[in-house]
Amino acid sequence: MGRGKVVLQxxxxxxxxxxxxxxxxxxxLKKAYELSILCDAEVALVLFSHAGRLYQxxxxxxxxxxxxxYQRYIFASQDAVVPTSDEMQNNYLEYMELKARVEVLQHSQRNLLGEDLAPLNTxxxxxxxxxxxxxLRQIRSRKTQxxxxxxxxxxxxxxxxxDANLTLKRKLDEMEVDAAPPPPPPPQQQLTWQNDHGVAVPSYAPPQPDHFFQALECSPSLQPAFRCMDVNQPPPAWMA
Known part of the structure; x- marks a missing residue:
């Protein structure tokens, strides 16, 4: 069976x-000695018995x-934690000043919102x-900006x-030009002539520009190849 719990009394x-x-x-005492040796700690132990005998x-x-x-450490800790009366008074005055400023700011805020205007004078x-x-002017200026x-x-x-639309349109035009079929050849003029056997044979000639055909001017030096003959005269010998 396990050992029962020891009651400390x-x-x-x-x-x-x-x-x-x-x-x-x-x-x-043995534990204090071991702690100082193993952990290199500064240990001080003071013990009084019930009869008042000192052990250290x-x-x-x-x-x-x-x-x-030990005393220096305790006093320094108390000085750092517990403020003096002057420090407490200064802290209280600073608190009251901050509290008054907060109340003034809150009152100004309510006035700007159109509240608590009755106590104000002209x-x-x-x-x-x-x-x-x-x-309001600052707000409007900021809004305009x-x-x-x-x-x-x-x-x-x-x-x-x-710019993107123009670029896209240019590309579409180029694609349409590349995809368009080539234009048909120009029509040719058809000419007919007869061969040696009297059969009409079609012949094609390409169309000529307008300046290809030029009007001929009448020249007075050109004379017809025949002359008028008198009907009362006998015909020439070659016509007999």
């Missing part, structure tokens, strides 16, 4: 209590140096109106789309 029997103290004391252990040569170091209302007008920027952006996109 004061030992009523005096002799048993002294024996247990001696055993636990020796074990505690120090890993250093002087227990007082360790205790002084001068304060004029100042508020001037402030609202200035804010944003609209102009958007308009410039839209125009830039429009130019880009126009």
């Amino acid at each position: 004061r030992i009523e029997n005096k002799i048993s209590r002294q024996v247990t103290f001696a055993k636990r004391r020796n074990g505690l 252990f120090s890993s250093s040569s002087n227990m007082l140096k360790t205790l002084e170091r 001068s304060e209302l004029d100042q508020l109106e001037s402030q609202v007008g200035k804010t 944003v609209l102009l920027d958007e308009l410039c952006d839209l125009k830039r996109k429009e130019h880009m789309l126009e």
Whole structure:
């Protein structure tokens, strides 16, 4: 069977209590010594028995140096954690100042929204109106600038789309020209002539431009190849 759980409470029997103290004391001193050797720690142990007897252990040569170091550390920690009365007063004044500024800003915000205007006098209302007008002008100026920027952006996109459209149209025209069939040959003029056997044979001649045919001018030097003869005269001999 397992060992039962030991209840930690004061030992009523005096002799048993002294024996247990001696055993636990020796074990505690041994653990403190081992901790200082194994971990290179500065250990100081102070122990008083029920009868008021002192037991101590120090890993250093002087227990007082360790205790002084302990006191300096404790006091420094307390000074860093616990503020002085002057610091507390300064912190409180700073808090109240920040709180007042927050309240003023909240009140100004409500006034700008058109709320809590009843306590304001004429001068304060004029100042508020001037402030609202200035804010409104700034808002309008910023809005105009944003609209102009958007308009410039839209125009830039429009130019880009126009350039892309022209490029696409040019490519389509080139594709249509490449895919179009070649033009038909020009018609030829048909001429007929008779061969030696009296059969009409068609002959084709290419069409000639307008300047190919030129009008002939009448020249007075050209005379007909015949002359008029008198009918009362006898015919020539070759006609007899």
